[in-house]
Amino acid sequence: MEGGGTRQDVPTIDDVTAIPLRRELDERFANAQKWIDSREYCLVRVKAGEQTGWGECWGPVAGNRELVEEYVAPRLRGRDPTNVEQIHDDLVFELRSSYHSYVPASVVGGVDIALWDLRGKLRGESVASLLGGRRRDSVRAYATGHFFRDVDSFDALRAAVVEEARGHVKAGFTALKNKIGLARHTPWGREEDIELVRAIREAVGDDVTLLTDANHAYDAADARWVGRRLADLDVRFFEEPIPPEGIDQYARLNDALDVSLAAGECWAFEGEFRRAVEAGAVDYLQPDVTSAGGITSTDRVASLARSANLQAFPHVFGSAVALAASLQVLATLPGEPLLEFDRTPNPIREDLAVEPITNDRDRVPIPDRPGIGIEVDEDILAEFRVD
Numbered sequence: 001m002e003g004g005g006t007r008q009d010v011p012t013i014d015d016v017t018a019i020p021l022r023r024e025l026d027e028r029f030a031n032a033q034k035w036i037d038s039r040e041y042c043l044v045r046v047k048a049g050e051q052t053g054w055g056e057c058w059g060p061v062a063g064n065r066e067l068v069e070e071y072v073a074p075r076l077r078g079r080d081p082t083n084v085e086q087i088h089d090d091l092v093f094e095l096r097s098s099y100h101s102y103v104p105a106s107v108v109g110g111v112d113i114a115l116w117d118l119r120g121k122l123r124g125e126s127v128a129s130l131l132g133g134r135r136r137d138s139v140r141a142y143a144t145g146h147f148f149r150d151v152d153s154f155d156a157l158r159a160a161v162v163e164e165a166r167g168h169v170k171a172g173f174t175a176l177k178n179k180i181g182l183a184r185h186t187p188w189g190r191e192e193d194i195e196l197v198r199a200i201r202e203a204v205g206d207d208v209t210l211l212t213d214a215n216h217a218y219d220a221a222d223a224r225w226v227g228r229r230l231a232d233l234d235v236r237f238f239e240e241p242i243p244p245e246g247i248d249q250y251a252r253l254n255d256a257l258d259v260s261l262a263a264g265e266c267w268a269f270e271g272e273f274r275r276a277v278e279a280g281a282v283d284y285l286q287p288d289v290t291s292a293g294g295i296t297s298t299d300r301v302a303s304l305a306r307s308a309n310l311q312a313f314p315h316v317f318g319s320a321v322a323l324a325a326s327l328q329v330l331a332t333l334p335g336e337p338l339l340e341f342d343r344t345p346n347p348i349r350e351d352l353a354v355e356p357i358t359n360d361r362d363r364v365p366i367p368d369r370p371g372i373g374i375e376v377d378e379d380i381l382a383e384f385r386v387d
Helices: 061-076 084-099 105-123 154-170 190-204 220-232 247-256 269-279 294-307 320-330 347-351 378-384
Strands: 015-030 035-048 051-057 138-144 175-179 209-213 235-239 260-263 338-342 363-365
Touching: 015 061, 015 105, 015 347, 015 378, 035 061, 035 105, 035 347, 051 105, 051 320, 061 084, 061 105, 084 105, 084 294, 105 294, 105 320, 154 175, 154 190, 175 190, 190 209, 190 220, 220 235, 220 247, 247 260, 247 269, 269 294, 294 320, 320 338, 320 347, 347 378
Parallel strands: 138 175, 138 338, 175 209, 209 235, 235 260
Antiparallel strands: 015 035, 035 051, 138 363
């Protein structure tokens, strides 16, 4: 990987390391994609001189770890860590040349986040400042949860989901996101999906914003049927109703429904999001810093959204590193963006930062320290590390 030289006052990259973390959960839960019985992350640590940057890859450790350490690390050593966008684009080019049919976006994302964190620390500035400046010091958050439980009856599932929703509202949240797409893992189907949303709406009232996520569970006909009923329940957006590759189908569905569509956690890099925007596929773009290609790609998608008069609501479902990086992007977005604030049990997310990121009712403060704004707790890192 070729690149420009370094300024004499900037240390070059010395080391790039993948750090695997895993924690088994006491109780499993599911969305339409899969049952989740553990939380697993591949962090990326990049060192230059006395400073360290932290990033996070989307997905399992396997694959991410090997690519970071065997492919990326040799190409980054000796480079100027402040040339983040140049390294991002070089890495995308070389990975595409090597793999042809795809680019491992999760690897690009983890490395890119670490480089932005490192660049901010070297310059004594937050990533938000480097991206153009903060528009806010805190952001409204919606409580993501309401996953499927390992229960024997739909009544038991509905009761558990409603109890959870009431608890989030009692804690001060004014927006909630729930999961549907039961048929992929349970005996129940689209009628019960709507019943879950209806039960939440009746439990929390009309003043709470509801968002609903199908994790691309449906075909076009079922998505249309479900979407019409979600509109009747005043759902703000219907997330990932169908598989992500069907961009033209998204556009037809978005035209046909009164409820807005949202998607993006399964799209990567600016070009794929541009195709979705040009097709009119969604009203809300949801890039994830760990899977879309890092902070660089997420910031480019946010600019694309602005140019198309769309709102970017980044997807967030990771450790404290992904959460902190996402907050830096959210600090810069125009309009009234929402933070996806995962409320499922996750000790890695909750304990990894020396100063955990927490909510004050429905607001989450955005750290203003250098880089992504957090310090990783080395003791917690060692506790969950699974080399």
